Amino acid sequence: MKNNQDIFRKTRVHLTFMNSFMLIVFLLFFIVGTISVLSYIVYNEQKLELKALTEQELEESYVVEPQGKSGENTPINNQGIYINYFLKKNGDVVVGDEFNPEMRSLILDKVKGWSPEGIQVKYVTFSVGNQQEVHFLIAAKHVLNSGGGTGTLYIGKDVSYLWSMFQWLLAVLLGMLLLFVGIAIGIGQIMTRRAMKPIVHSYQLQREFLADASHELRTPISILKSGLEVMDMGENNQLSSFSSDLLVDLQKEAKSAAKLVDDLMLLARTDSGAQPLFYETFDFYSLAEQVVRSIQNVTPPSQIQLNLLSDRSLHFYGDLERMKQLLYILLNNAVQYTQPGGKVTLDYFLEEESQATKLCITVTDTGIGMEPEHLESIFRRFYRVDKNRSRESGGTGIGLAIAKWIVEAHQGDIEVESTPGVGSTFTIYLPLT
Numbered sequence: 093m094k095n096n097q098d099i100f101r102k103t104r105v106h107l108t109f110m111n112s113f114m115l116i117v118f119l120l121f122f123i124v125g126t127i128s129v130l131s132y133i134v135y136n137e138q139k140l141e142l143k144a145l146t147e148q149e150l151e152e153s154y155v156v157e158p159q160g161k162s163g164e165n166t167p168i169n170n171q172g173i174y175i176n177y178f179l180k181k182n183g184d185v186v187v188g189d190e191f192n193p194e195m196r197s198l199i200l201d202k203v204k205g206w207s208p209e210g211i212q213v214k215y216v217t218f219s220v221g222n223q224q225e226v227h228f229l230i231a232a233k234h235v236l237n238s239g240g241g242t243g244t245l246y247i248g249k250d251v252s253y254l255w256s257m258f259q260w261l262l263a264v265l266l267g268m269l270l271l272f273v274g275i276a277i278g279i280g281q282i283m284t285r286r287a288m289k290p291i292v293h294s295y296q297l298q299r300e301f302l303a304d305a306s307h308e309l310r311t312p313i314s315i316l317k318s319g320l321e322v323m324d325m326g327e328n329n330q331l332s333s334f335s336s337d338l339l340v341d342l343q344k345e346a347k348s349a350a351k352l353v354d355d356l357m358l359l360a361r362t363d364s365g366a367q368p369l370f371y372e373t374f375d376f377y378s379l380a381e382q383v384v385r386s387i388q389n390v391t392p393p394s395q396i397q398l399n400l401l402s403d404r405s406l407h408f409y410g411d412l413e414r415m416k417q418l419l420y421i422l423l424n425n426a427v428q429y430t431q432p433g434g435k436v437t438l439d440y441f442l443e444e445e446s447q448a449t450k451l452c453i454t455v456t457d458t459g460i461g462m463e464p465e466h467l468e469s470i471f472r473r474f475y476r477v478d479k480n481r482s483r484e485s486g487g488t489g490i491g492l493a494i495a496k497w498i499v500e501a502h503q504g505d506i507e508v509e510s511t512p513g514v515g516s517t518f519t520i521y522l523p524l525t
């Protein structure tokens with residue numbers, strides 16, 4: 093049992109791990125995708141804005157002459173601009189202005205040798221003074237002024253706030269990823285536990301089935317084995333009277349073991365869906381009559397009175413052999429669980445139910461009956477109300493499980509009503525197709 097729990101716990105953990113891993117991968121893709129798209133959009137927008145600012149600055153301040161004397165600061169009059177340089181071709185600063193003068197040498201270093209075609213934008217990053225990293229977008233444009241001098245205009249924008257905004261966004265998204273993964277692991281555990289419930293249940297049933305089957309087979313086989321061990325031949329190779337009696341018992345046990353194996357094989361085939369039904373049209377009366385007669389042959393009327401009530405000829409479309417088996421199971425049970433002097437009756441008739449005609453078969457006995465709490469369970473494999481009594485009469489607890497399968501394979505229903513000490517009635521409804 094502990095071993096099973098281990099297997100299922102491992103599978104559950106494995107499934108939860110796989111699900112969480114997939115979720116992490118998807119969320120990571122989502123985060124990387126979102127940040128890439130956002131940063132692409134923001135970068136392009138900033139680039140366009142900076143280009144527009146540069147054009148505006150050119151129009152306002154550089155139409156005729158760069159306003160300001162060589163190397164002097166010119167006040168930055170546009171709110172969005174953080175640096176404003178006009179450099180001659182040889183690198184001399186004609187106009188220079190920035191919010192932080194410490195930056196000048198650093199920025200000039202970054203733009204050195206940059207000769208743009210049209211307006212070009214560059215992203216640069218560097219550390220100022222106290223090592224704080226700043227991020228800039230710098231636009232550059234070659235300018236030919238009316239005085240005939242040429243140079244390059246550099247207009248820069250501090251985008252550090254956008255950089256830190258993206259860093260925050262990434263941190264928030266990663267935090268959410270951790271939270272979601274935590275929730276996913278928790279929910280995943282519950283979901284996999286639920287999803288595995290039917291698997292665990294059917295595994296449990298299979299185990300019980302195997303344990304019950306081996307237990308049922310062990311008894312007749314050990315009886316056969318010990319019986320054969322003590323059987324001895326008398327003089328002249330004749331069986332002693334003890335051995336002859338024993339042989340009869342052993343034959344009975346061998347028969348019951350063989351029947352049990354047959355039943356088990358049938359159930360195994362029904363479980364795997366490998367047991368086909370062979371449909372044909374047959375007369376139900378002939379079948380019922382034949383089964384009743386064959387049971388009457390081995391059950392003297394003085395002991396139990398077995399009657400077939402209906403004599404109506406009725407064409408039924410189904411598996412003849414399986415229907416025969418169904419009647420044998422129900423009638424044999426009825427005879428088996430009815431005391432001498434009792435009555436067993438088989439009847440059948442047609443019943444109309446919501447515009448469909450059904451064949452209704454009843455097997456009624458005046459036998460020992462069953463307490464209500466057993467009625468739900470008797471169709472389960474190996475379930476017996478009284479194990480000892482059932483075993484003595486050759487019962488294994490499989491008959492009704494097979495009966496139920498036969499009925500359901502014909503799209504029908506089986507019901508039971510029973511009163512202890514009064515008797516039982518099994519009713520089967522089968523659609524007439």
Ligand code: ADP
Pocket residue numbers: 421425426429457459460461462470475476477478482483486487488489490491492493516
């Ligand atoms: P078994 O081989 O033991 O008869 P079944 O699956 O046919 O197995 O029946 C399951 C149990 O249901 C039986 O052991 C018995 O306790 C109970 N049962 C079945 N039919 C009857 C009946 N007609 N009257 C009373 N008990 C019954």
